[in-house]
Amino acid sequence: MTRPSTDRAPESRDGGVNTGTRLDTVRIRAARAVIAPVFLDTPLFRCEALESELECTVSIKLETANPVRSFKARGTELVASQIADRGERAVVCASAGNLGQALAWSGRRRGLDVTVVASRHATATKLDRIRALGARLELVDGDHELARERATAIARHKGIRLVEDSLDVETCEGAATIGLELVEALPSFDVVLIALGGGALATGVGHVVKSCAPGAEVICVQPQGAPAMTRSWHQRRVVITGPTDTIADGVAGRRPILAVLDDLLLVADDAVLVKETSIVAGMRMLLHHAGLVVEPSAALGIAAILEDRDRFAGRHVVTIVCGSNVDLDAYSSWVGTAAVDRS
Amino acid sequence: MTRPSTDRAPESRDGGVNTGTRLDTVRIRAARAVIAPVFLDTPLFRCEALESELECTVSIKLETANPVRSFKARGTELVASQIADRGERAVVCASAGNLGQALAWSGRRRGLDVTVVASRHATATKLDRIRALGARLELVDGDHELARERATAIARHKGIRLVEDSLDVETCEGAATIGLELVEALPSFDVVLIALGGGALATGVGHVVKSCAPGAEVICVQPQGAPAMTRSWHQRRVVITGPTDTIADGVAGRRPILAVLDDLLLVADDAVLVKETSIVAGMRMLLHHAGLVVEPSAALGIAAILEDRDRFAGRHVVTIVCGSNVDLDAYSSWVGTAAVDRS
Structure with a gap:
């Protein structure tokens, strides 16, 4: 038994139902x-x-x-492409591991300088792969929320693009x-x-x-x-x-x-x-x-x-x-x- | 260093090199x-x-x-489609497990009666999946070559199509x-x-x-x-x-x-x-x-x-x-x- 969302009716320009989200x-x-x-x-x-x-x-x-x-490269491909198209050269993100690995992959392909901030307690194999893909990995003594704060600080200090998972x-x-x-x-x-x-x-x-x-x-x-x-x-x-x-x-x-x-x-x-x-x-x-x-x-x-x-x-x-x-x-x-x- | 096969030159009708095999x-x-x-x-x-x-x-x-x-269904899809198109209703094969599972899947989808002959020593999980897909499974006390002989006998006896892996x-x-x-x-x-x-x-x-x-x-x-x-x-x-x-x-x-x-x-x-x-x-x-x-x-x-x-x-x-x-x-x-x- 499904529950159709009949409360959201208007059609968007592509013929689908307009959900009202930020997404298009x-x-x-x-x-x-x-x-x-x-x-x-x-x-x-x-x-x-x-x-x-x-x-x-x-x-x-x-x-x-x-x-x-992981699925994360679907998003980082868009982000990295946008950054490269603007002529920017560097990008930073906080990650539990999968976003960082994906951004490292997408960034390397486009010649970007990628920094990933992660918790020291993140899954070791994820951190290993981030390094192997040539990204700069910075570890924080805390959880993912501290990594987010640190990535924000790096972006501000260096004047580079911060990729914020889910917000971007x-x-x-x-x-x-x-x-x-x-x-x-x-x-x-x-x-x-x-x-x-x-x-x-x-x-x-x-x-x-x-x-x-x-x-x-x-x-x-x-x-x-x-x-x-x-x-x-x-x-x-x-x-x-x-x-x-x-x-x-x-x-x-x-x-x-x-x-x-x-x-x-x-x-x-x-x-x-x-x-x-x-x-x-x-x-x-x-x-x-x-x-x-x-x-x-x-x-x-x-x-x-x-x-x-x-x-x-x-x-x-x-x-x-x-x-x-x-x-x-x-x-x-x-x-x-x-x-x-x-x- | 690759070894180009320069001894096989003639082009086939699709523009590729003609290999001379039975395949087209x-x-x-x-x-x-x-x-x-x-x-x-x-x-x-x-x-x-x-x-x-x-x-x-x-x-x-x-x-x-x-x-x-496994890749085997790519082949059994062709075989089962051919059998169904001819109006035939039954098919038999010998299998170590993967061909049988694939034929069971392709045959079920087209309403065919599928019999798979396998060795009693075949991988249990393969035999389980063949049964779960609704095929008749017949086990022989011997190896895959005995299963091939038995499948041939069944095809002859019942007058149904025998699928012979690699030969067909x-x-x-x-x-x-x-x-x-x-x-x-x-x-x-x-x-x-x-x-x-x-x-x-x-x-x-x-x-x-x-x-x-x-x-x-x-x-x-x-x-x-x-x-x-x-x-x-x-x-x-x-x-x-x-x-x-x-x-x-x-x-x-x-x-x-x-x-x-x-x-x-x-x-x-x-x-x-x-x-x-x-x-x-x-x-x-x-x-x-x-x-x-x-x-x-x-x-x-x-x-x-x-x-x-x-x-x-x-x-x-x-x-x-x-x-x-x-x-x-x-x-x-x-x-x-x-x-x-x-x-």
Whole structure:
């Protein structure tokens, strides 16, 4: 049973429903000509092996089979292209790892000087890849919010472009190209489950789905241990939380951005929180039934189904597997010795 | 340094070089309209994380992110479509698991009655998926060659179509669509490494590469424990071997087909054998550096690089990751506890 968003009727100039967000469907369509093709038209396939246990039809949108193993380069391609077109030479961002890796990739390709600020506690393999891609990596003794502050200071001091994930509309519109691929290839899905962190992926995909396939339900999923944006969505105001406590490092923010929340309120039908045990169970299912090693954020959708089977029973659910940058030793400790535990 | 095949010059009607095989590039191009899109345009990406250890540029062509987790459906889509168009209702094949799963998928979609004959010792997860897809599964107490004999007997007895992997040109031309995607997306690669079993993948991709990008080297890779086709290629005659001894179940045939060997002789620049330890090392590298769980056959290309680094040093090598249907308990026992062993 879907919940059409009949309260948002006016058509925008591209024929889709106008969602009222900062995002623009015409720009999103045009973005596909800017983003390197290796990040576009990612696999979208039904995974029947997952279905008997989940009691619904499950399609996977796989964003990990590319040079940076996450969807983030769709956005950084737009940002880096814009910077290069303006003749600027340098850029800085804060990142839990995936944005930084993607910006390093997109920046290197265009000869940009890329600085990434990250927490010293970020996933080691993400930091290794950022360095390997030639970016300058600066680590802070604190969490992602401190990295954001430090990146802002660097941008101001050096007079260079600061890329702010989710706030910069290019990061949302890059992610939104995933939404175009969903509605074009699979017009009939009932629900899309989207990992919710800063909100770029959720507002991006949500905007396109609500614009082009408004009958489908857009559900954002966040860990209970990092609930800031979900709480903000439910309370319709920015809610800042204390320290996060989740293995899903890619979505562990504490300070939602108002402009992003405003967009999310326009395109999300729901935002739910899931337990760490469900995230791990989701990772295990993706390994055992789909052969996919994923990072915790990428298992949030499966976790949401596991926690509320009745809600999804019999429906066609798309889950976006958004990243696979994971430390294998940590992965092994979460999921079990990869195979022996077939729970 | 590539070895252009200057001894095969005449142009065929589609503008490519005529290779002289049974395959037809015009038919291969047309096949893309018949094959379900979910199996086409698979990811092709450079994997830099693999490169420092392998000392060459490595691109992965990923054939596992689809409903049957291998490339085989490219061929079974053609076969099943042909059968359905003729108004026939039933089909049988012998399979180590991947062809059977793919034929079950393609046949179910077209209302065909599919029978798969497999060895009782085939990978359990492959047999489970064949059953789950609604095919009739018949097991034989012997190896893949006995399954082939039994499938032939069933076809004769029931008067139904027998699908013979690699002999039926559709199985080769389906696989050949991978070759089109390679030469169209990546015109500049130096080498393609192809898992060699019955020969459908090798003759298919080899035909297109030699036809459309004749400067690239086509190297087939087979396990030392299942060397029949490789020995046949080197001796230019069919060499039948004794029992196979390899974990790479997908390529473990003993009786090469003459017509396929003849094609392979026209398109392969080399055929090499690799050790089991190299296959395992390749699987481990694909897990650790690319986040990919693959079946042993899919690691043959990496194994070939590991065994002859000088040959590939500094070149751009494409390896086709052809399947990921693997029992996770066996996988774990080969690769180590997935993560802790970072060798």
